[in-house]
Amino acid sequence: MSVYLLFALVLTLLIIAYLVSVLQRIQTQLTLMKDALEDIENGNLNRRVLATESDMTRQICYGINEIAINSQSRLIQQKHSEQAYKRLMASLSHDVKTPLASLVGYLEAIESKIVVGEEKDEYIHVASNKAQHLKHFVENLFEWVKLDSGEQIFHFEIFDLNELSRNIIADWIPFLENSHFEYEFDIPETEYSIHIDANAYTRILNNLLQNIITHSEGDNMALRIFENEQQAKIVITDNGKGISSDNLPHIFERMYQCDHSRVAKGNGLGLSISKELVSAHRGTITAASIPGSGTTFTILLPKAL
Amino acid sequence: MNDFVIETKQLTKIYGEQTAVSSVNLHVKKGRIYGLLGRNGAGKTTIMKMILGLIPITSGEVDVLGRNIKGQEKRVYPRIGAIIETPGFYPNLTGTENLEIFAKLRGTAAPHAVENALKVVGLPYKDKKLFSKYSLGMKQRLGIANAILHDPELLILDEPTNGLDPIGIAEVRDFIKNLSVERGKTILISSHILSEISLLADDIGIIDHGVLLEESSMGELEKKNRKYILLQVSDIPKASLILERQFSLKDYSVQDDHTLRLYDTALDMGEINKALVTQNVTVISSQLCNDTLEDYFKKITGGEGIA
Amino acid sequence: MLKLIQTEFLKLRRRKLVWIMMLAALIMPFFALLYFKYFGNVGVEPIQFYKWSAFGYTFLIILPFVLGMLCTILMHDENQHDMLKQLWIVPISKMGYFFSKFFIVLIYSICFMLITAVASVMFSVLPGYVAFEWGSVIFLLKKCLEIGFIAAFAMLPILAIAASQKGYILPVCITLIYSFLGFFIMTVNMYLHPLSSMAVIIARNGDIPGIVFTQAVNVPLAFLCICVWNIAAVVLANITLGRRK
Numbered sequence: 001m002s003v004y005l006l007f008a009l010v011l012t013l014l015i016i017a018y019l020v021s022v023l024q025r026i027q028t029q030l031t032l033m034k035d036a037l038e039d040i041e042n043g044n045l046n047r048r049v050l051a052t053e054s055d056m057t058r059q060i061c062y063g064i065n066e067i068a069i070n071s072q073s074r075l076i077q078q079k080h081s082e083q084a085y086k087r088l089m090a091s092l093s094h095d096v097k098t099p100l101a102s103l104v105g106y107l108e109a110i111e112s113k114i115v116v117g118e119e120k121d122e123y124i125h126v127a128s129n130k131a132q133h134l135k136h137f138v139e140n141l142f143e144w145v146k147l148d149s150g151e152q153i154f155h156f157e158i159f160d161l162n163e164l165s166r167n168i169i170a171d172w173i174p175f176l177e178n179s180h181f182e183y184e185f186d187i188p189e190t191e192y193s194i195h196i197d198a199n200a201y202t203r204i205l206n207n208l209l210q211n212i213i214t215h216s217e218g219d220n221m222a223l224r225i226f227e228n229e230q231q232a233k234i235v236i237t238d239n240g241k242g243i244s245s246d247n248l249p250h251i252f253e254r255m256y257q258c259d260h261s262r263v264a265k266g267n268g269l270g271l272s273i274s275k276e277l278v279s280a281h282r283g284t285i286t287a288a289s290i291p292g293s294g295t296t297f298t299i300l301l302p303k304a305l
Numbered sequence: 306m307n308d309f310v311i312e313t314k315q316l317t318k319i320y321g322e323q324t325a326v327s328s329v330n331l332h333v334k335k336g337r338i339y340g341l342l343g344r345n346g347a348g349k350t351t352i353m354k355m356i357l358g359l360i361p362i363t364s365g366e367v368d369v370l371g372r373n374i375k376g377q378e379k380r381v382y383p384r385i386g387a388i389i390e391t392p393g394f395y396p397n398l399t400g401t402e403n404l405e406i407f408a409k410l411r412g413t414a415a416p417h418a419v420e421n422a423l424k425v426v427g428l429p430y431k432d433k434k435l436f437s438k439y440s441l442g443m444k445q446r447l448g449i450a451n452a453i454l455h456d457p458e459l460l461i462l463d464e465p466t467n468g469l470d471p472i473g474i475a476e477v478r479d480f481i482k483n484l485s486v487e488r489g490k491t492i493l494i495s496s497h498i499l500s501e502i503s504l505l506a507d508d509i510g511i512i513d514h515g516v517l518l519e520e521s522s523m524g525e526l527e528k529k530n531r532k533y534i535l536l537q538v539s540d541i542p543k544a545s546l547i548l549e550r551q552f553s554l555k556d557y558s559v560q561d562d563h564t565l566r567l568y569d570t571a572l573d574m575g576e577i578n579k580a581l582v583t584q585n586v587t588v589i590s591s592q593l594c595n596d597t598l599e600d601y602f603k604k605i606t607g608g609e610g611i612a
Numbered sequence: 613m614l615k616l617i618q619t620e621f622l623k624l625r626r627r628k629l630v631w632i633m634m635l636a637a638l639i640m641p642f643f644a645l646l647y648f649k650y651f652g653n654v655g656v657e658p659i660q661f662y663k664w665s666a667f668g669y670t671f672l673i674i675l676p677f678v679l680g681m682l683c684t685i686l687m688h689d690e691n692q693h694d695m696l697k698q699l700w701i702v703p704i705s706k707m708g709y710f711f712s713k714f715f716i717v718l719i720y721s722i723c724f725m726l727i728t729a730v731a732s733v734m735f736s737v738l739p740g741y742v743a744f745e746w747g748s749v750i751f752l753l754k755k756c757l758e759i760g761f762i763a764a765f766a767m768l769p770i771l772a773i774a775a776s777q778k779g780y781i782l783p784v785c786i787t788l789i790y791s792f793l794g795f796f797i798m799t800v801n802m803y804l805h806p807l808s809s810m811a812v813i814i815a816r817n818g819d820i821p822g823i824v825f826t827q828a829v830n831v832p833l834a835f836l837c838i839c840v841w842n843i844a845a846v847v848l849a850n851i852t853l854g855r856r857k
């Protein structure tokens with residue numbers, strides 16, 4: 001009899017000990033949660049409350065973490081766009097200031113009659129080129145800002161993509177020949193109707209072709225179009241120097257220029273604008289490259305929007 | 306509250322006669338990647354172990370997450386993820402089982418933490434492969450997965466790319482960068498490879514023979530690293546005209562109202578100065594800046610270089 | 613603490629050696645079987661059989677040795693694979709870690725003795741040497757549980773030594789010495805060594821044949837001996853685990 005009593009007593013004590021340990025566990029969890037909440041309130045959004053599968057407070061802990069994670073990612077996004085804006089302003093000041101300074105230099109030289117005759121004409125010519133470059137840049141910039149803020153209005157109409165592409169390319173052939181490029185075009189003869197903004201599409205191709213001529217340093221380019229029921233695939237390749245894998249993921253970012261030397265041929269906006277335009281068509285643009293042997297840009301456009 | 310996540314004051318470790326770490330003042334700022342650079346045996350691991358309280362400190366102080374870690378282990382450790390040297394795991398268990406042990410002991414910040422952590426480092430979940438059959442690269446990845454299992458604020462990674470192949474190194478590097486950029490984690494990372502640190506770190510500490518030789522931000526170091534000529538002149542438009550006409554120079558930029566940066570360092574500065582002065586442009590100063598990071602490290606480590 | 617114990621069990625997965633060592637529980641019952649078969653006895657006193665199968669070398673030599681091995685395996689494994697620093701920064705308490713290992717040893721020890729008990733009953737009843745009767749079986753089970761429980765405590769010093777060493781050779785050697793010392797010291801002074809003290813506690817009523825004491829049975833003194841050794845062991849573990857990183 002007494003053995004059973006003893007047994008019951010031990011069992012009860014064990015149960016009580018267990019319950020006390022559970023209570024203690026919850027208590028420490030609660031203090032940890034309080035700590036973490038204070039910390040989060042003070043702005044440390046990386047703070048987490050840890051819980052195991054068996055903890056009663058699990059759901060609450062996970063809930064707190066999720067709130068912290070979400071506000072953290074929002075905050076970081078905000079910070080990123082701020083940084084991007086700062087970068088934009090910084091490169092703006094460079095991209096405008098440098099050509100402007102030399103433009104003023106040329107004009108001053110002309111005005112103060114340091115140069116005369118033929119030399120003067122040449123000065124005027126250079127100054128005008130620089131002014132053109134500046135104008136071009138500012139236009140691009142405005143277009144990009146418009147796209148970025150979503151103010152650009154698109155006019156989607158049904159066009160024959162093949163016809164449209166041929167027309168655009170026709171305008172490029174003289175430039176390509178002037179820049180000593182061999183070219184190859186493979187565009188289906190059939191009609192392919194697609195919902196598209198003709199201006200935007202022209203801009204996309206122009207930017208990519210311009211990019212090849214100014215940056216690729218190659219002497220051969222090709223444009224091929226493949227079409228099926230769902231989408232059209234436009235592939236533009238060159239045989240130039242390629243883009244290193246470090247740079248490749250960033251080329252569609254605004255103001256990203258692969259050659260860090262400041263030989264300002266482009267303005268770092270062309271590809272970024274192309275990407276914005278393609279995504280306005282719900283398409284995608286990707287780049288693949290083998291450094292030293294060329295780059296391939298692939299655009300996918302859906303047939304129906 | 307100060308913004309340092311890790312701060313050490315006069316941290317010193319002496320093993321017997323040998324001073325392994327001497328008077329190190331480390332400052333790891335919140336949300337940044339701090340790269341601890343030094344040759345093997347320079348004292349990087351010892352510093353990290355002391356920060357984590359894994360070995361006793363001979364003298365000095367360590368503050369981690371605003372606290373002295375001693376006696377506060379239960380409050381501080383759950384907020385840190387760490388890999389020290391090569392991570393050890395139970396060889397008789399699979400990767401998933403190993404992580405489940407740590408998840409159970411430590412708790413996690415979200416459901417399915419083990420699965421997510423494995424996915425992030427590119428290891429399969431619920432794989433049958435035992436840890437003893439893992440390659441060095443996989444072991445290292447599992448170590449990283451364990452370090453991020455509980456979504457800690459601070460990561461202390463001792464040579465995390467050891468034993469990885471070049472692709473793996475790039476992957477891990479991107480992943481670490483991402484943790485800092487996209488998720489605001491603070492990371493202390495050590496390496497003996499200069500290029501590794503220069504690609505990752507925001508701040509850098511250079512350690513040699515247990516002494517912290519230099520601590521500065523990567524941006525500052527890079528300024529020292531770019532090759533260019535800094536030219537201060539009285540009249541920027543005139544100067545740029547001369548540069549373009551006489552030296553057919555296009556690779557330059559205007560810094561501010563009086564400063565030009567010329568990126569072609571092979572220029573004859575004497576000629577440029579003369580041309581500018583004869584055409585009434587006052588040259589305030591011209592200086593050649595062409596330290597590479599490597600040169601710089603050689604200089605401060607006393608000629609031996611780092612990697 | 614509960615979590616630590618749970619994870620200790622998880623860590624034992626696929627440890628073949630640990631399970632193979634369990635088979636040692638069958639050694640003495642099997643020898644008893646052979647012994648009685650050799651003499652061709654039938655209708656032996658159950659206690660006589662159990663003396664051979666469970667109360668003889670099993671708990672004085674085999675069990676201590678197996679437990680000592682287990683202690684070494686449990687401690688050595690994490691040392692060898694450099695796991696401790698990872699565990700400390702979880703963080704887990706050093707004493708919690710030590711006691712969770714001890715808990716495994718305790719459970720293992722009880723299981724070991726239960727297997728011995730079951731095997732003894734089977735090897736004795738099935739060939740027909742011993743007639744099955746509840747009284748002796750329950751007595752056997754009770755004693756085996758006692759042995760399993762107390763043996764784990766008596767082996768705590770070995771666990772502490774295993775915890776303090778990086779290698780495994782020394783702990784294994786000490787296990788051997790420790791077990792045999794316990795066996796031989798019985799004739800000198802039973803209250804010096806935990807294992808001999810354990811024998812005193814088990815055979816306190818003089819109902820186990822074959823164990824002859826040279827001194828008077830003093831159960832509290834035997835408990836005191838185990839306690840003193842255990843406290844020393846815990847202190848040792850505390851100091852060495854605290855120092856070792």
